[in-house]
Amino acid sequence: MTNPFRCHWRLNPDIDFLNHGSFGAMPIVVMEDQRRWIERLERDPIEFLGPERSLLPKLDHVRNRIAQLVGADSEDLAFVRNATEGVNAVLRSFPFAAGDEVLITNHGYNACNNAARYAAGQSGAAVSVAELPFPIRSSSQVIDAIDQAITSKTRLLLIDHVTSPTGLVLPVKELIELAHRRGVRVMIDGAHAPGMVPVDLRDLDVDYYTANHHKWLCGPKTSGFLYVRRELQSTVHPTTISHGANTPELGRTPFLAQFNWIGTYDPTPILAMPTAIEFLSGLVEGGLPQLMRNNHALVVAGRELLLDALNCSAPAPTDMLGNLASVPLPSERFGDKTAANALQQRLSRDHRIEVPVFLLDGTQPCLRISAQAYNSIDQYQRLADALRSSTGESPQG
Numbered sequence: 001m002t003n004p005f006r007c008h009w010r011l012n013p014d015i016d017f018l019n020h021g022s023f024g025a026m027p028i029v030v031m032e033d034q035r036r037w038i039e040r041l042e043r044d045p046i047e048f049l050g051p052e053r054s055l056l057p058k059l060d061h062v063r064n065r066i067a068q069l070v071g072a073d074s075e076d077l078a079f080v081r082n083a084t085e086g087v088n089a090v091l092r093s094f095p096f097a098a099g100d101e102v103l104i105t106n107h108g109y110n111a112c113n114n115a116a117r118y119a120a121g122q123s124g125a126a127v128s129v130a131e132l133p134f135p136i137r138s139s140s141q142v143i144d145a146i147d148q149a150i151t152s153k154t155r156l157l158l159i160d161h162v163t164s165p166t167g168l169v170l171p172v173k174e175l176i177e178l179a180h181r182r183g184v185r186v187m188i189d190g191a192h193a194p195g196m197v198p199v200d201l202r203d204l205d206v207d208y209y210t211a212n213h214h215k216w217l218c219g220p221k222t223s224g225f226l227y228v229r230r231e232l233q234s235t236v237h238p239t240t241i242s243h244g245a246n247t248p249e250l251g252r253t254p255f256l257a258q259f260n261w262i263g264t265y266d267p268t269p270i271l272a273m274p275t276a277i278e279f280l281s282g283l284v285e286g287g288l289p290q291l292m293r294n295n296h297a298l299v300v301a302g303r304e305l306l307l308d309a310l311n312c313s314a315p316a317p318t319d320m321l322g323n324l325a326s327v328p329l330p331s332e333r334f335g336d337k338t339a340a341n342a343l344q345q346r347l348s349r350d351h352r353i354e355v356p357v358f359l360l361d362g363t364q365p366c367l368r369i370s371a372q373a374y375n376s377i378d379q380y381q382r383l384a385d386a387l388r389s390s391t392g393e394s395p396q397g
Contacts, residue, residue, distance in 0.1 A: 003373075003374055003375070003376045005283060005373040005374050006374045006376075008027045008028055008029070008279075008283075008373075008374070009025055009026075009027055009028065009374050010028055010031070011025055011374065014352055015352050015353070015354055016351075016352060016353045016354065016379040016382055016383065017354050017374075017375075018302075018353060018354060018355045018369045018370055018371075018375065018379060018380070018383060019354045019355055019356055019368075019369075019370055020215070020216075020323075020370040020371070020372040020375075021164070021167070021192060021215065021323075021324050021356075021368065021370040022356065023214065023215075023221065024212075024214040024215040024216070024217075024218055024219070024221070025218065025372065025374070026214070026218055026219065026220055026221075026276075027218055027276070027279050029275060029279050030218060030219060030220065030272050030275050030276045030279060031220075033272045033275040034220050034268050034269065034271075034272040037267075037268040037271045037272060038266075038268050041266075041267075041268060049264070049267070051250050051260060051261050052249070055260075055267065056250070056251070056260060058267070058271055059079065059260060059267065059270065059271075060074070060252070061274070062079075062270050062271060062273050062274060063077050063079070063225075065273065065274050065277060066213075066225055066273065069194060069199070069277060070194055070199045070200070070201050070211070070225075070227070071199065071200035071201050071202045071203060072201040072202065072227055073230075075230075075252055075253055075255075075256065076201075076227055076228060076229070076230060076233070077225045077226070077227055078225065078226045078228070078238075078255065078256055078258075078259035078260075079223070079224070079225055079226075079259060079260075079270050080210065080224045080225065080226045080238075080259070081222040081223070081224060082191075082212055082214070082222065082223075082224045083109075083112075083189055083190065083191035083210045083211055083212045083224050084109070084111045084112060084115070084191075085210075085224070085226075085239060086208075086210025086211075086224060086225070086226035087112045087115055087116075087158070087187065087189055087210055088115045088119075088239050089210075089226060089236060089237065089238050089239055090187050090208045090210070090226070090228070090236055091115050091116055091118075091119035091156075091158075091187070092115075092118075092119050092122075092237075092239060093235055093236045093237050094119065094155070094156055094235075095235065096119065096120060096122075096123040096124075096125040096155060096156075097123060097124070097125065098123065098124030098125065099124065099125070099126075099153060100120075100123070100125040100126070100153055100154075100155045101120075101125060101126050101127070101128050101151060101153040101154045101155065102116050102119070102120050102125060102126075102127055102128075102154075102155065102156045102157075102158060103127075103128050103129075103130060103146070103149055103150060103154050103156070103157045103158065103184075104116050104127060104128075104129055104130070104158045104159075105129065105130045105131075105132050105145075105146075105159060105160070105163075106129055106130070106131050106132060106360075106361055107132045107134070107160065107163040107164075107165060107166050107168065107360075108158065108159075108160055108163070108164075108189070109160065109163075109164045109165075109189060109191065112158065112189050113127075113158075116158055125155070126153075128149060128151070128154070129149070130145045130146050130148075130149035131145060131149075132145050132163075132168075133145075134166050134168075134315060134316070134326075134328075134360060134364065134366075135313070135314075135315035135316065135328065136168065136315065136316050136317075136320070137317070138317060138320075139170065139171040139174075139319075139320055142168075142170055142171060142175070143171060143174055143175065143178060146159070146175055146178060146179075147178055150178075150179065150182050150184060154182070154184050155184065155185065156184065156185050156186070156187060157175070157179045157184050157185070157186045157187070158187045158189065159172065159175055159186065159187075159188060159189070160188070160189045160190075160191070160192075161188050161189065161190040161191075161192065161193040161197070161199075161209075161211075162190070162191075162192035162193050162196060162197065162322050162324065164191065164192065165326065165358060165360055165366065165368065166315075166316070166326045166360065166366070166368075167316075167321060167322065167324030167325050167326050167368055168316055168320050168321070169197055169319075169320050169321060169322050170320075172188055172204060172206070173203070173204055176188075176204055176205060176206050180205075185207040185208070185232075186206050186207050186208070187206075187207065187208040187209075187210075188204070188206050188208065188209045188210070189210060190209055190210060190211035191210075191211060191212045191215060191224075192211075192212075192215055192216060192322070192324065193211055193216075193322075194211050194212075194213070194216060194217050195215065195216030195217040195218070195280065195288070195292070196215075196216040196292060196295070196322040196323045196324075197292065197322045198289070198292075199211070201227055206227070206229070207228075207229045207232060208226070208227065208228055208229070208232070208236070209226075209227040210224065210225065210226045210227070211224055211225055212224040213225070213269070213270075213273050213276070214269070216323065216372075217273070217276055217277060217280065218276050218279070218280060218372075219269060219272060219273045219276040220268070220269035220272050220276075221269060222266070222269050223269035223270050223272075223273060226259070228255065233253065233254075233255035234254065234255070236255065237258055238258055238259050238262050240262040240263060241258075242258075242261055242262045242263045243261050244257040244258035244259070244260060244261050244262075245258055247261075283373055284373075291373060292322070292323070294373070295322075295323040295371040295372060295373065296321065296322060296323060296371070298323075298371040298375060298377065299321060299322075299323050299324065299325045299369060299370070299371035300318050300321060300325070301377055301380070302325070302369050302371060302375075302377065302379075302380030302383075303321075303325040303327060303369065303380075305377075305380045305381055305383075305384040306327045306367070306369070306380065306383065306384050306387060307327060308384065309384035309385070309387045309388045309391075310327060310328075310329070310330070310387060310391060312327070312328060315327060315328055323370060323371045323372065324368060324369070324370055324371075325368065325369055326360075326366045326367065326368040326369075327366065327367055327368075327369075328364060328365065328366055329343070329357070329365040329366060329367055329391070330365070330391055331363070331364065331365060333365075333390075333391060334357070334365035335359075335363065335364075335365055336359075337359060339365070340357045340358060340359055340365050341357070343357050343365075343367075343390060344356065344357035346390065347383070347386055347390075350386075351382065351383075351386040353379075353382065353383050353386060355367055355368065355369055355383065356368050367387075369383070
């Protein structure tokens with residue numbers, strides 16, 4: 001099946017790339033734009049990189065564009081290399097005291113959960129884990145699990161907008177309201193959200209929110225943003241302390257000054273973001289909102305093929321999916337790390353299909369698919385056929 005959008009990416013045509021969720025994939029037009037920025041940088045590094053010269057206006061231009069996309073005031077957005085860095089900045093700045101608790105979930109991204117454990121351990125605080133089910137029947141189970149896990153010691157809730165391992169779109173607005181009623185601040189790891197689901201930070205009224213540009217916005221790697229509520233910005237610092245700590249002219253606010261200049265770095269991934277947004281917005285009639293709907297419909301259809309091949313029921317309702325979907329695999333075949341890794345390698349080596357296979361909570365084997373404009377339903381059919389041969393299921397029909 002010919003995909004009319006496949007030509008916009010330089011992905012290997014011999015591979016069914018169903019793993020956009022891990023690192024994204026940059027369109028050719030964005031690669032070319034970043035290359036032009038690199039050439040300008042190297043033509044005059046001092047003029048380009050010097051924050052006292054022309055760097056800050058260029059960053060502010062992109063900041064304004066990202067702010068429009070996610071429903072925020074631009075002065076509340078700082079740039080980070082990725083969402084993990086944004087989570088670390090908040091956690092390592094948070095005023096935890098001995099006996100405090102930070103609440104995470106068992107569906108959280110491992111790197112960010114590790115950051116929570118590290119930050120808590122530095123101050124004598126503790127990490128508690130809300131157990132979200134999978135399979136799951138409805139988003140109300142997420143709300144109930146978080147509600148039951150919050151205690152009088154909980155100071156911060158770290159929750160995903162879209163869970164990385166299971167691809168669940170969590171009810172973040174309801175969770176923020178719940179936590180605030182209990183006197184708990186909320187940090188949202190939105191690594192997968194922009195470009196996959198609508199994001200309106202004013203409506204969410206969250207304390208902290210971070211996201212990647214390189215995933216569903218198809219920007220260059222090492223580009224993301226961190227949002228911090230205005231009254232909390234004086235308490236949040238980048239993980240690298242540099243000139244901005246005592247040079248306020250490096251940004252419109254002290255908060256931005258610290259994040260604008262963390263030492264010599266390559267700003268071209270950030271500067272290419274308007275081109276990435278423009279490209280995605282013009283890819284289909286109806287713009288980015290329609291593209292997100294198309295990708296959602298494709299991942300739902302792809303998941304149905306996998307569920308049929310595995311002879312199992314849907315592990316999550318479709319209204320909790322964005323452009324990612326995970327399906328459980330037979331525990332008796334793939335219930336240990338060695339077997340799960342072997343399946344992923346076999347799919348890559350023998351079938352030329354790129355998907356992650358992992359153990360949720362260390363016990364439940366799962367496989368996750370992604371859907372982006374360059375994917376087609378026939379790719380999921382090939383994966384379904386490969387899974388039938390790997391699990392011993394007979395073809396249906």
